[in-house]
Amino acid sequence: xxxxxxxxxxxxxxxxxxxxxxxxxxxxxxxxxxxxxxxxxxxxxxxxxxxxxxxxxxxxxxxxxxxxxxxxxxxxxxxxxxxxxxxxxxxxxxxxxxxxxxxxxxxxxxxxxxxxxxxxxxxxxxxxxxxxxxxxxxxxxxxxxxxxxxxxxxxxxxxxxxxxxxxxxxxxxxxxxxxxxxxxxxxxxxxxxxxxxxxxxxxxxxxxxxxxxxxxxxxxxxxxxxxxxxxxxxxxxxxxxxxxxxxxxxxxxxxxxxxxxxxxxxxxxxxxxxxxxxxxxxxxxxxxxx
Ligand SMILES: O=C(O)CCC(=O)C(=O)O
Numbered sequence: 330x331x332x333x334x335x336x337x338x339x340x341x342x343x344x345x346x347x348x349x350x351x352x353x354x355x356x357x358x359x360x361x362x363x364x365x366x367x368x369x370x371x372x373x374x375x376x377x378x379x380x381x382x383x384x385x386x387x388x389x390x391x392x393x394x395x396x397x398x399x400x401x402x403x404x405x406x407x408x409x410x411x412x413x414x415x416x417x418x419x420x421x422x423x424x425x426x427x428x429x430x431x432x433x434x435x436x437x438x439x440x441x442x443x444x445x446x447x448x449x450x451x452x453x454x455x456x457x458x459x460x461x462x463x464x465x466x467x468x469x470x471x472x473x474x475x476x477x478x479x480x481x482x483x484x485x486x487x488x489x490x491x492x493x494x495x496x497x498x499x500x501x502x503x504x505x506x507x508x509x510x511x512x513x514x515x516x517x518x519x520x521x522x523x524x525x526x527x528x529x530x531x532x533x534x535x536x537x538x539x540x541x542x543x544x545x546x547x548x549x550x551x552x553x554x555x556x557x558x559x560x561x562x563x564x565x566x567x568x569x570x571x572x573x574x575x576x577x578x579x580x581x582x583x584x585x586x587x588x589x590x591x592x593x594x595x596x597x598x599x600x601x602x603x604x605x606x607x608x609x610x611x612x613x614x615x616x617x618x619x
Contacts, residue, residue, distance in 0.1 A: 333610030355510035437493030439521030475525030
């Protein structure tokens with residue numbers, strides 16, 4: 330299975346089957362260090378508190394490189410295509426405490442599927458629509474390090490979310506090393522927190538890719554970044570949308586009718602499909618061989 334097309338197909342199969350793909354070493358040690366110190370800067374006022382801060386890109390330039398990370402973005406475009414943007418982001422800092430379970434938190438694990446009203450508005454099964462990436466900046470190989478828990482197969486079963494303090498047998502913690510990216514299906518039930526009694530603060534950044542016609546989850550205060558960003562980054566921050574005339578019909582949004590200026594990510598010059606496929610395939614092959 331060394332043909333890139335086969336490897337990518339099997340990554341797709343893994344994603345569809347399990348609801349997630351892990352990419353170890355998606356970030357270098359240097360990137361982990363600079364992203365961790367950006368989180369520390371932004372949470373310096375109250376370092377002992379749990380932080381879950383949305384809309385990160387306008388808050389620190391260090392985060393910008395996550396938008397089009399070569400180890401991750403090609404996998405996203407293979408799964409969602411190129412008419413996408415980042416409609417949500419947040420950083421989470423979870424200091425260690427002595428508590429061995431989540432009873433200290435009112436809403437416990439905070440089990441949920443991403444997407445809020447999508448799950449009320451659409452019948453089950455709703456389509457995938459968006460993928461979230463967790464960029465884990467702390468080693469989470471020891472139990473009780475504040476891992477994200479997932480409910481196995483829940484992206485397919487449509488089962489109810491467990492109650493706040495419940496830890497069902499089908500729940501498992503995402504054990505991973507610092508630098509790992511985990512791409513997960515929006516419909517997979519996951520925790521908002523778990524107990525961290527590791528002695529070390531857990532730091533994670535979450536970035537959500539969605540179709541461009543889906544609204545922002547957070548305010549996306551990013552206009553001031555325009556001059557710092559490449560066309561692809563501008564697309565991913567929602568800055569490239571034009572109003573177009575389609576077959577003589579005026580005033581149609583490029584969110585629904587994307588032209589080449591709306592989606593630089595789709596330009597052949599940016600994608601070079603064959604070499605892109607090979608580079609994704611190389612990365613995925615490393616993942617499968619672990
Ligand atoms: O912090 C975590 O482990 C998960 C947070 C998350 O994905 C969410 O809040 O949707």
